[in-house]
Amino acid sequence: MEVHLRIRQHGISLTCDDALLSTLAEACLIRESGARNVDSMLNEQILPVVAREVLTRMQTGDMPDETRLSLSEEGNLAIDFVVHRANVDTIKAATPSEA
Numbered sequence: 001m002e003v004h005l006r007i008r009q010h011g012i013s014l015t016c017d018d019a020l021l022s023t024l025a026e027a028c029l030i031r032e033s034g035a036r037n038v039d040s041m042l043n044e045q046i047l048p049v050v051a052r053e054v055l056t057r058m059q060t061g062d063m064p065d066e067t068r069l070s071l072s073e074e075g076n077l078a079i080d081f082v083v084h085r086a087n088v089d090t091i092k093a094a095t096p097s098e099a
Contacts, residue, residue, distance in 0.1 A: 006050075006051075010054055010063060011063065012054070012063065012064055012065065014066070014067050015068050015069070016068075016069040017068075017071065020070055020071045024038050041077070045077060046069065046077070050067060050079065053079075053081050063083075064081035064083050065082060065083055065084045067081055068081075
């Protein structure tokens with residue numbers, strides 16, 4: 001996954017929940033658009049949010065340790081940036097609508 005490779009360059013791990021992976025896989029099976037739906041989601045929704053957050057945190061020196069991609073209870077994409085410090089996790093959520 002291109003997103004994983006890009007954020008891994010900054011020492012950030014990427015996790016994706018099973019519900020989101022299933023949704024992405026199902027989107028690939030849509031006859032009219034196929035994998036273009038997934039490509040669009042990655043390039044237009046996920047990558048811009050992740051890139052903006054990483055760039056912002058590069059300026060402050062407070063890089064996240066992990067980025068979590070998931071589906072919210074409403075079925076929307078959720079992106080959480082997690083910082084692991086002294087056994088305390090700090091999570092900053094971002095949504096693609098913030099792009």
